[in-house]
Amino acid sequence: MRNEQAPQPSSLQIEIANQIMDMIRGGGVGPGEHLTEAVLAKRYGVSRSPVRAALKMLQDRGYLEARANAGVFVSKRVPRMRLDALENPNPTADDLYHSIITDRAGGKLQKALSETELMARYGAPKSVLMHALLRLTREGLIRRRRGHGWQFLPALDSEEALYEAYRFRMVIECAALREPTFKIVPEELASARRRYEDFLARSPRAQTSSAFFEMNSAFHEMLMRFSGNRFIVQAMQQQNQLRRFEEFSSYSGPNRNVIESCKRLLQIIAAIEAGDNVFAEALMLRHLKIACALSIGRRQAPSAVARDAG
Template sequence: MKQKSAPIAKAAPSRLQRELSAGILELIRAEKLAPGTRLAEVALAERLQVSRTPVRAALKLLAGRRLIRVGASRGYFVTDTAPPAPKTPGKPAPADTDRLFVAIARDRRSGRLPVDVSERDLMQRYGASRPVVQRVLAKLAEVAAVQRKPGHGWRFQPIIADAKARAESYRYRILIEPAALLEPGFQLDPVWAAEMRRRHQDATRRTWNETASIAFFEMNAAFHEGLAAASGNRFLLVAVQQQNRLRSFANYDWTFGYERVLVNCREHLAILDRLEAGEREAAAALMRSHLEGASRVKRVTDEAANGRRTNNGK
């Protein structure tokens, strides 16, 4: 008599899937994402510093546990009920790492944090645990904001730290970024454009808080780098990537308010509209206007800050 084969046991979630699932739930709680908000794989992968594949697996795991829901056609969305708080401590929550990230960006930009630091220095200065500090340093290393020193410690890389350098940076970007849209080899990836549009639309609906500046800058940087990549000119892409690295700390510590976030998103979406319509010259003009407007905002902010320092006798 033929014996029935034993059913194949369902594989248990990996440790990475469990950690990412907890991280996604924490992001939903920390940013107070409204029910129905789309949980985009690309954005989550950037926030959690992993590739899209494990994020997709974590989303599937959460959906299977009914902690998030699957869309009618595809994709994952926040449910109508708040996710439960974690019962046991695990991997550092994104909210913890994001708060430390912003604090380091603020202190580095103001010069209060030295160029050379160690993990212990940061733990003592900010009262943070080693796993949180290590996670933040790893994230900073990914965007080339810090570099591990031979033997021991970390070194912060050069940043755009003064008004003159910021003005020069914007003039440089005004020269190259509109030109990138007019390159003969320019080709917009429709999948990238659709994902970027979704991320910008989500940003305009998201509750703003201090640590939201991190996701906002990463989206902003991805937009400008993506258009430079679409130009087909590798040298333009490298130039834009370098500018994003140099200006990262000034933007991770966002000081321009949520209204400026909305303006930025609307202007990015208008550029996408023109590119998708095949109107590259109009898109280039909008890009130039966008960068000139951002430069004016930075200049006014710098002048106000300089006035405060003068009045305080500094």
């Protein structure tokens, strides 16, 4: 009897599997958390079939576990495992997504571009390009122009905009800690602490800009949810979207500023866990002032920012 080989996974299935791993690695979901095909399919803008195949690949590698009549969960052994990306022989939409963000953040892409220009620049087929563009659209970073082409949406693309954004964050993030409705979810806060600790324990090569951004934006949004104020949460979500280009250009690789940022945020978590929100607020204000000065310092910071960082 002839043995038939199992079909090879498609580029899309491998790409989704790696995106799920990035989400786990970046702290978007933690050990023991439930993953559903429907939620993941909506998150990545695909049907359930490639998601189902991606989950199976991750189960085969021990990163996920299936429970009878319950579904698929992140393995509790994940913190002790090395989460190596699955190799994909072809360029993926995820690769293209990161290339577009990096090039836009670095000033290498114009505000408005056509699909033809993008395909020529990156050598990607239209199907892969469209998947990347749809992801950028879902995240509020780009929109289709009337007629043809695509246009990047407003971002923190000037010193003044960046400075004002940090000042705004100082207002809402410090105020959130003073809200009378502020209430932590201990399990979520402890999980966030472990993510920063795990990030610091990684090799420099594994301390990527995308992993840091996803972990960091999730942490700040979590604190805003603890405030119990929906408008503060919405404001933070908008800021996270605006920050994406800035973060990718700022953190092109592992550096000392990222490490120090993680340590400052761990101090904030420790203060909140101790019930000292007054101290946590002071630490948050200091953290945001330092981050502001460092970000604008890369763009010749105005003297006002330099004074604020003191």
